[in-house]
Amino acid sequence: MLYYLFDYLDKSMxxxxxxxxxxxxxxxxxAVITSLVISLIFGKSLINxxxxxxxxEVVRDLGLEGQKEKQGxxxxxxxxxxxxxxxxxxxxxxxxxxxxxxxxxxxxxxxxIGFLDDYIKVFRNDKKGLAGKFKVLGQIIIGLVVGLxxxxxxxxxIREKIVQTSSFSAxxxxxxxxVGDHGQRFARQSSKSTKTTIPFLKNNELDYAxxxxxxxxxxxxxxxxxxxxxxxxxxxxxxxxxxxxxxxxGLATGTSAIIGVTLGILAWVSGNFVFADYLNIMYLPxxxxxxxxxxxxxxxxxxxxxxxxxxxxxxxxxTGSLALGGVIAVLAIMIRKELLIPILCGIFLAENxxxxxxxxxxxxxxxxxxxxxxxxxxxxxxxxxxKLGYAEPKIVQRFFIVGxxxxxxxxxxxKIR
Numbered sequence: 145m146l147y148y149l150f151d152y153l154d155k156s157m158x159x160x161x162x163x164x165x166x167x168x169x170x171x172x173x174x175a176v177i178t179s180l181v182i183s184l185i186f187g188k189s190l191i192n193x194x195x196x197x198x199x200x201e202v203v204r205d206l207g208l209e210g211q212k213e214k215q216g217x218x219x220x221x222x223x224x225x226x227x228x229x230x231x232x233x234x235x236x237x238x239x240x241x242x243x244x245x246x247x248x249x250x251x252x253x254x255x256x257i258g259f260l261d262d263y264i265k266v267f268r269n270d271k272k273g274l275a276g277k278f279k280v281l282g283q284i285i286i287g288l289v290v291g292l293x294x295x296x297x298x299x300x301x302i303r304e305k306i307v308q309t310s311s312f313s314a315x316x317x318x319x320x321x322x323v324g325d326h327g328q329r330f331a332r333q334s335s336k337s338t339k340t341t342i343p344f345l346k347n348n349e350l351d352y353a354x355x356x357x358x359x360x361x362x363x364x365x366x367x368x369x370x371x372x373x374x375x376x377x378x379x380x381x382x383x384x385x386x387x388x389x390x391x392x393x394g395l396a397t398g399t400s401a402i403i404g405v406t407l408g409i410l411a412w413v414s415g416n417f418v419f420a421d422y423l424n425i426m427y428l429p430x431x432x433x434x435x436x437x438x439x440x441x442x443x444x445x446x447x448x449x450x451x452x453x454x455x456x457x458x459x460x461x462x463t464g465s466l467a468l469g470g471v472i473a474v475l476a477i478m479i480r481k482e483l484l485i486p487i488l489c490g491i492f493l494a495e496n497x498x499x500x501x502x503x504x505x506x507x508x509x510x511x512x513x514x515x516x517x518x519x520x521x522x523x524x525x526x527x528x529x530x531k532l533g534y535a536e537p538k539i540v541q542r543f544f545i546v547g548x549x550x551x552x553x554x555x556x557x558x559k560i561r
Contacts, residue, residue, distance in 0.1 A: 146235050147171065165236075168412070168432050172439040175232040179440040182228040183447020187221070191451060191458050194218035217456055220262045221448065222464025225397075226255045228444035229437070229471075237436040242299045243478050247437050247471065250286055254383065254470040257282040258462035273462070283383055283470070287376030290474055294375070295368045301334035302480075303417070303427045334429065338367045340480040341426065343487065343557040349426070350483070378482055379473045385492030386469025388499060388524045393456040394449055395526060395540050399491050399547050400468045401445035406488055406551040407475045408438035413558070414479045423558050431479050441471065454537045488554040491547050498525040 147165050154162035164170045195218055229251055237244045261274035294300050338352040352374065353367035390396035413419040415432025445468070451457040460468075472489065476482045486493055502523035510516035521531035529539045 145239070147238055168435050171236040172408075172435045175236045175436050175439040176443040178232040178235065179228040179443030180447045182231055183224055183444055184450055186227055187224045187447065187451050187458070190221065190224055191218055194220065194458070214456070217459055219266060219459040219461040220259070220463050221452065221458035222255060222258060222262075222460040222462070222467060224451075224458075225444045225448050225460060225464045226251065226467060228447055229440045232440035232443070233437045236440075238433050241430055241433045242293070242297050243431055243434050244437060246290060246293055247434065247474055247478070250290060250474045251467055251471055253282070253286050255463055255467040258464065258466035261466075262461040262463050279466070280380060283380045283466075284376055286470065287379045288372065290379070290477065291372035291375035292368065294478065295338065295371055299430065300336075301429060302337050302339065303334050303429060304337075338364075338371050339426065340483060343484055344561060346561045348561055374482075375477055378477060378485065379470055381496065382473035382476075382485060382489055382492060383466050383469035385489060385496045386472070387462060387465040388495040389492055389526070390460060390465040391524055392526050392530070392536050392540060393454040394452050395543055396465055396468065397445050397449050397452050397460065398540065398544050400472065401442050401449070402544065402547040402551050403472055403488055404438055404442040404445060406554050407472065407479070407481075408435050408442065409555060410481055410558075411435050411438060411475070411479050414481075425558060426480055428479060434475065434478065438475065454540065484554050484557060487550055487557070490550040491543055495524040495526070498523045498528065 150159070150162040150165040153159035154165070230248065233244065233248060239245070257274070257279060261279065264270050265273040339349045340352070342348045342350050351367075352370045353364045355370045356363040356366055359366060386396055386400065389399060411431050411434040413423060414425060414428045415430065415434070417427045420427035448460065448464075452460065469492065473482075473485070476485050476488070481488075498520055502518060502520050505519050506516040520528040522528055526539055526543065530536065
């Protein structure tokens, strides 16, 4: 909103300093500061309110050290995160940008589903919360919205590099945006595409339409039949991965902040044709605006850590965890880096796999031997380390270190091919 106000002041009144709002970096900095302030101020008020209303977490007895002390800690703190993301984005982003619109819808929708789950657990005293099938249905719905919008919306395009000789007429720049070091130019003509980035390969692009190659010329027309289910699967997987990671104080929040910083860098370079040319990656017009949202996202997670770090004063609940995971998934899909998720979100992946492996192995051995056996002391993975006797803060800090290493590895894939 403020972007349009200062844009008007700059163009109509030549208001001093109003032109600063044209710079993504300036608005991103404001978004971080605003989200931190909202988290810290609103967070304290919400925690006090939740305490008065006795909105406490019901903790299952898993035999873990320090678990009983968590009983009664206020939950639904994800409202702090959602507020600190949405408000700065509305203030500083271009609200006519399709990527901003879509990511805001994702945040609010998944936050609402998580809120329903927490509400049922707390206010209706139902430990099961919202039925799993309804959670998955909600994730499928937002997956359909995101997938179909990204596929069919006219503003979601790529501008590919076209190789022209350096002798190309200087009078022709109407067709091109920028000349590269070797005569390469970005075509102004945008194109619809279902291409995405494959890490570690030289010609690192995959077109989902290739899976429908037997359909011949119709392959690109029906590529959405492959693309949309992939989008849904990614959203469900990452959203549930974040939900499983939210088991000890600060783990999901800090991990999400690390991932958010990485996605912000990727969004910025993908939306800037100078850096896209230098890094030889897809140039995605208008995705640079997502940097504003990601800045608010990182600020919200960091601000929430003020209250969520060990010993936590508040838990985010599903209100926060489902939204965080879903937002990360959609951001990666928007900037066409979804195949980097197994690296970037390696913590979420490990938590997910630990549960799948544990449950599968237990069921298999129960059928075979009449008694179920376990690979891990307990799943998800962070509980396994708790059972081994590691202190909760130590587990969180070491997971953060691994998360930072994975984030750096993700950035390096831009040049390592």
